[in-house]
Amino acid sequence: MKNTPFLVNLSGIIKILSDHLYSQKEVFIRELLQNAIDAINARKKTETFEPLITIEYFNNSDGAGFIISDNGIGLTARQVEEFLAKIGSSSKLDDSMRNDFIGQFGIGILSCFMVSDDIVLITRPSEEDQAIKWTGNIDGTYVIETITYDLTIGTKVILKLRDKINLNSNGIVSSIKKYGQYLHIPINIEINSISKGTINRSFPWEENLDGDQCLALGQEVFDEGFTNYILLKDKKTNRNQGVLYLSPQASYLTDRKEGYLYVKRIFVTTASNDILPKWAVFVRAIINSENISLNASRESIYPNEISEQLKKNVEDSIKEYFYQLSKSAPSTLKRIIQTHSFPLKQMALTDESFLVFIAKWFEFDTTYGQLNLNEIRELNETIFYVTNSDEFKQIIPIAIANKKLVVNAGYTFDKGIIKKISVIDKTRDYVEIAANYFGDFLGNIDVDDHQKYEPIINDLQLHLDKYHCKIKLRGYEPESIPAIYHASIDSLIAEDIKNIQKDQNDLWKSISESVFDPQEQYNSHLYLNLKNKVVSSLLKKSGSLNDLIIKTLYVNAKLLGHYPLNNIELIAMNDNFNDLIQLALISDNNETKD
Amino acid sequence: MRLKTKKEIENFIKKCNKNYTEDNKNLIFKCVQEAKELKDLDLEYKARLEYVSQLEFLGYTEKAISIFPWLLDCCDTYPKRFNYKDTLWAYKWIVNDLYEFSAISRDQIETVFNDFERRFNKYGAGQRIITYYKMSKLHRMGNPKEALLYLRASESISEKGPLDNCEACMVNGTLNVLFDMKLYAEVLEKAKPILDKKISCLYVPGITYPKIVFTYMMLGKTALAEKYYQLTIKNSETEDLSHKIILYLSANHRFSECFSIVEEKLNSRHESWDDVSKCYFYQSCHLFFREMHRSGKESISIDLSLFSKKMMYRIINRANTELKNYQDGLQILLIIMQKS
Numbered sequence: 001m002k003n004t005p006f007l008v009n010l011s012g013i014i015k016i017l018s019d020h021l022y023s024q025k026e027v028f029i030r031e032l033l034q035n036a037i038d039a040i041n042a043r044k045k046t047e048t049f050e051p052l053i054t055i056e057y058f059n060n061s062d063g064a065g066f067i068i069s070d071n072g073i074g075l076t077a078r079q080v081e082e083f084l085a086k087i088g089s090s091s092k093l094d095d096s097m098r099n100d101f102i103g104q105f106g107i108g109i110l111s112c113f114m115v116s117d118d119i120v121l122i123t124r125p126s127e128e129d130q131a132i133k134w135t136g137n138i139d140g141t142y143v144i145e146t147i148t149y150d151l152t153i154g155t156k157v158i159l160k161l162r163d164k165i166n167l168n169s170n171g172i173v174s175s176i177k178k179y180g181q182y183l184h185i186p187i188n189i190e191i192n193s194i195s196k197g198t199i200n201r202s203f204p205w206e207e208n209l210d211g212d213q214c215l216a217l218g219q220e221v222f223d224e225g226f227t228n229y230i231l232l233k234d235k236k237t238n239r240n241q242g243v244l245y246l247s248p249q250a251s252y253l254t255d256r257k258e259g260y261l262y263v264k265r266i267f268v269t270t271a272s273n274d275i276l277p278k279w280a281v282f283v284r285a286i287i288n289s290e291n292i293s294l295n296a297s298r299e300s301i302y303p304n305e306i307s308e309q310l311k312k313n314v315e316d317s318i319k320e321y322f323y324q325l326s327k328s329a330p331s332t333l334k335r336i337i338q339t340h341s342f343p344l345k346q347m348a349l350t351d352e353s354f355l356v357f358i359a360k361w362f363e364f365d366t367t368y369g370q371l372n373l374n375e376i377r378e379l380n381e382t383i384f385y386v387t388n389s390d391e392f393k394q395i396i397p398i399a400i401a402n403k404k405l406v407v408n409a410g411y412t413f414d415k416g417i418i419k420k421i422s423v424i425d426k427t428r429d430y431v432e433i434a435a436n437y438f439g440d441f442l443g444n445i446d447v448d449d450h451q452k453y454e455p456i457i458n459d460l461q462l463h464l465d466k467y468h469c470k471i472k473l474r475g476y477e478p479e480s481i482p483a484i485y486h487a488s489i490d491s492l493i494a495e496d497i498k499n500i501q502k503d504q505n506d507l508w509k510s511i512s513e514s515v516f517d518p519q520e521q522y523n524s525h526l527y528l529n530l531k532n533k534v535v536s537s538l539l540k541k542s543g544s545l546n547d548l549i550i551k552t553l554y555v556n557a558k559l560l561g562h563y564p565l566n567n568i569e570l571i572a573m574n575d576n577f578n579d580l581i582q583l584a585l586i587s588d589n590n591e592t593k594d
Numbered sequence: 595m596r597l598k599t600k601k602e603i604e605n606f607i608k609k610c611n612k613n614y615t616e617d618n619k620n621l622i623f624k625c626v627q628e629a630k631e632l633k634d635l636d637l638e639y640k641a642r643l644e645y646v647s648q649l650e651f652l653g654y655t656e657k658a659i660s661i662f663p664w665l666l667d668c669c670d671t672y673p674k675r676f677n678y679k680d681t682l683w684a685y686k687w688i689v690n691d692l693y694e695f696s697a698i699s700r701d702q703i704e705t706v707f708n709d710f711e712r713r714f715n716k717y718g719a720g721q722r723i724i725t726y727y728k729m730s731k732l733h734r735m736g737n738p739k740e741a742l743l744y745l746r747a748s749e750s751i752s753e754k755g756p757l758d759n760c761e762a763c764m765v766n767g768t769l770n771v772l773f774d775m776k777l778y779a780e781v782l783e784k785a786k787p788i789l790d791k792k793i794s795c796l797y798v799p800g801i802t803y804p805k806i807v808f809t810y811m812m813l814g815k816t817a818l819a820e821k822y823y824q825l826t827i828k829n830s831e832t833e834d835l836s837h838k839i840i841l842y843l844s845a846n847h848r849f850s851e852c853f854s855i856v857e858e859k860l861n862s863r864h865e866s867w868d869d870v871s872k873c874y875f876y877q878s879c880h881l882f883f884r885e886m887h888r889s890g891k892e893s894i895s896i897d898l899s900l901f902s903k904k905m906m907y908r909i910i911n912r913a914n915t916e917l918k919n920y921q922d923g924l925q926i927l928l929i930i931m932q933k934s
Contacts, residue, residue: 514697
């Protein structure tokens with residue numbers, strides 16, 4: 001059987017690769033810079049010389065274009081034939097050389113076809129006295145010639161931009177800076193034969209900058225005023241370096257992470273999901289990695305053990321910084337933790353030892369105000385907490401009046417943090433106040449009182465039955481509150497379903513009622529306060545005004561608890577109001593008569 | 595988390611899409627309440643639709659059934675204002691839920707199904723999905739023979755419709771009918787693309803594996819049954835398959851493995867189980883105790899420290915009233931529970 005090779009439409013493939021592999025047209029600058037650096041590094045291995053890259057942009061009557069030159073090792077005729085004419089071939093694929101070079105796939109040159117129909121490459125290797133001119137066309141053809149007029153050692157790539165490609169000089173300079181400023185090889189920039197200077201700078205961690213200088217550099221890069229930064233540590237391989245700035249603004253998990261990733265000193269991506277852990281939304285990073293793997297477009301990281309290790313380095317560096325701050329500047333750490341509590345709580349939930357360290361710094365809403373866990377622990381042997389913020393709001397006045405400290409664990413991650421801590425901290429009891437046991441939190445009355453008032457409570461209950469609210473008698477502080485209404489989320493759901501059932505046709509109503517009976521399963525409660533004067537008077541005897549009083553207490557308690565009123569309750573409120581005014585007027589008239 | 599403005603609520607609803615958790619469910623209910631406060635019916639509709647999804651996929655089907663008619667009402671009252679397609683999509687879940695509750699009569703199910711069929715026809719859902727749901731209804735209501743006819747009819751319709759389930763779910767849904775008709779070879783043939791992972795979704799093949807376990811058991815191929823049992827265990831997170839696992843282990847006399855599952859389940863939440871889930875669970879417990887008793891085990895001690903008294907009374911009550919068919923297994927269970 002004969003093996004038949006695939007037929008490939010070369011021009012089509014070139015167009016697909018050049019148009020779809022890369023996300024931005026300017027990326028050809030990075031690809032050509034990359035080739036230039038690799039050539040310079042290769043020449044450095046054989047001789048000593050002053051490396052230089054020049055990027056010229058011209059825009060004249062013949063059109064616009066680029067000339068990118070380097071004084072690197074150059075290519076021989078055989079290498080030109082091998083590496084430029086065969087897509088996928090690269091001088092850097094040899095395993096022994098692989099780690100020294102940035103490019104590895106042999107397709108980078110294709111990016112030039114995104115902006116130009118022809119690529120002209122003139123190259124002269126250091127050991128030969130003639131130059132090669134290679135002209136590649138987007139239709140998939142190329143020409144190689146030997147020339148004798150351009151004999152500088154190195155390589156020059158000339159691109160004539162297509163008419164539709166519009167680049168402005170500021171954009172060109174900033175793209176070159178973005179990709180090439182940290183290469184440690186000077187890059188001369190010329191725009192229409194006018195020098196725009198030379199770029200060549202070091203990473204912040206290489207310059208022995210003092211703290212303020214490093215922070216200023218962070219502000220220049222991220223346009224954000226920082227007060228804290230961390231140097232990235234990679235104790236395992238020492239091949240990742242960087243600086244991590246902590247944003248001074250409060251961050252939320254939906255915020256965008258920011259960072260600049262350089263691989264072998266050339267800029268790759270700002271897509272920080274690749275380099276920062278999920279929770280690190282408050283970190284702005286500048287990182288250079290010597291060993292991370294990139295995908296073919298070299299615009300994103302190839303996820304593997306090395307990229308995970310980089311994320312781990314970031315995480316460990318932040319934790320170590322926090323450990324140090326806790327000793328050297330605890331007030332700074334407190335401020336950072338307060339500002340970024342959301343993401344730090346998320347991180348702490350995944351690492352028990354870090355949770356033990358950081359939990360004491362986390363602040364919680366409590367009925368005594370904002371307290372950190374240490375303060376909460378010092379105040380109480382038993383720590384009560386509520387996992388729903390709305391229920392916490394209802395508990396506040398009662399808990400304060402009864403001198404009980406309750407923690408609001410209703411915010412994102414707080415429940416998880418408290419629950420984990422409750423397992424670790426054996427010296428305290430952590431007790432969740434379940435909504436159904438809300439009433440237990442209020443002071444109980446003695447049995448005699450209970451029996452004494454039972455008949456009248458039963459009588460009052462009849463007036464509230466239509467609101468599906470059960471009356472409970474308690475005695476609690478403050479005395480000024482006559483009644484507290486409480487409905488758990490289950491009660492609210494039940495009420496919601498009840499309202500839906502009411503408006504349904506018979507079919508759906510009967511189906512719904514047969515699978516879910518709100519009245520049977522849930523009820524709201526009205527906790528009457530025996531210590532309140534109105535309530536104690538009300539309970540003395542059944543009277544004609546009891547209906548009015550209990551309904552008024554009910555509506556008032558519901559409003560105080562910020563519960564919405566339904567139509568029946570609104571009507572009741574209006575009726576009560578009218579009745580009360582009428583009573584007041586009658587009483588006033590009687591007094592006038594007297 | 596602040597959920598007060600329309601934008602905050604809309605963002606949260608989007609975030610919850612296909613992310614079913616207890617916290618999300620409760621917060622989405624809060625969104626419903628806030629939308630009502632804002633008197634924004636469009637927002638309330640979106641929140642309720644997501645709330646029904648959360649309830650459905652977290653197993654609170656009794657509440658999903660109760661809230662769903664509100665969505666239908668909205669779409670009927672204001673035609674074209676709301677996303678009717680999404681409401682019809684949710685209708686498919688609700689129709690399937692109805693069979694799970696013994697308190698819903700056959701007449702009620704038939705009436706709802708007629709409405710379901712009428713709406714799907716009017717929307718242009720196509721006969722493929724309607725026939726598929728007819729098959730499902732007949733099977734769930736105890737008529738696998740006729741269900742098989744509809745299965746064949748559904749297979750003959752190639753034209754796909756806008757409300758079709760995903761291919762993996764469609765195929766998976768037919769396997770029970772084939773199994774109950776003892777067409778075991780066809781179960782395996784039909785499930786092949788699922789088992790080869792050529793078609794899959796969030797739930798399939800996870801929920802397909804137990805069906806394959808019992809098919810191989812019926813064919814006497816124990817090694818293959820065990821292979822798919824292992825896969826069932828691995829994928830049991832997406833759905834509560836405990837009763838199937840208990841059945842398999844009991845039938846194979848692997849009592850110690852089975853015991854820990856029975857014990858855990860007796861101590862966990864039963865509140866929102868529908869009648870069929872409860873029935874399956876007690877049925878599997880029945881088999882477990884029966885097989886253990888047959889193999890000579892006279893008594894066993896179960897830790898029921900997390901098992902609420904209220905729940906125990908409920909189970910005893912249900913055992914006396916609803917589940918007479920499983921009395922002998924339950925008697926053993928109840929004796930043990932009462933002793934503990």
